[in-house]
Amino acid sequence: GQQLNQSPQSMFIQEGEDVSMNCTSSSIFNTWLWYKQDPGEGPVLLIALYKAGELTSNGRLTAQFGITRKDSFLNISASIPSDVGIYFCAGQPYSGGGADGLTFGKGTHLIIQP
C-alpha cells in the first residue's frame, strides 16, 4: 500500500523554539491533514489542506499543501509545553468511489525541554 515518509522521527527542542516537520508521498493526495495524538487518546485534527499550494494557519500552527500534491509541512512557532505529543501527517485520496480512508505517516514525536 501507499506509504508516507514523515520526518523527523523525533525532535528535542527548547521551549519557545520553532518546530518544522514534513511529509512526502510517492502518490498524489486530494487532501492533506495534520493530527496530534496524546497518550491514551485518538488523533485530533489540527489542520486540513484541500488545494495544492494552500497555506493554512491555526494559531501558532501553519501547514502547507505542496504544489506537486505529494508533500506537506507543518510548522509550530514559539513552542510551549502542551505542544508535546506525536504529530501525524495523513493523506486522503480522491473519493469518487466513496473510499476515502486516510494513509498516515509514522509520526513525529515532539519533546520539549523547559
Next chain:
Amino acid sequence: EAGVAQSPRYKIIEKRQSVAFWCNPISGHATLYWYQQILGQGPKLLIQFQNNGVVDDSQLPKDRFSAERLKGVDSTLKIQPAKLEDSAVYLCASRGPKAFFGPGTRLTVL
C-alpha cells in the same frame, strides 16, 4: 456534542482467543472507519462503512478479522483467532463534514 465512544478501553487475551471491540459513532455520522495502530506507527485503515455497507475493506485481514455495522450506527470489530502481531490500539473514527477519532481500544495478545 458527544464524541466517538469505544469499549473496552483495554483488553488482554491469549493468542488463539477471540476478541470484539465496539464503537458508537457521533450521532448522524454516516461514515465509520476502523484503524489499527501498532506501537510506534501511524494508524492503518482496516475498513470503511457508509451507513451499513462496506466501502473499503481491502486492508482487512479477512481470514481472522471481521466487522459489521448492522443498523448503520454502532459497529463491532472482531478478531478470531488472535495472533501476537494483533497487539495494537484499534481506533474507530466517524465522519460528518469532518472525521473524529475515538480514544481507541488497546489490545495486548500474550
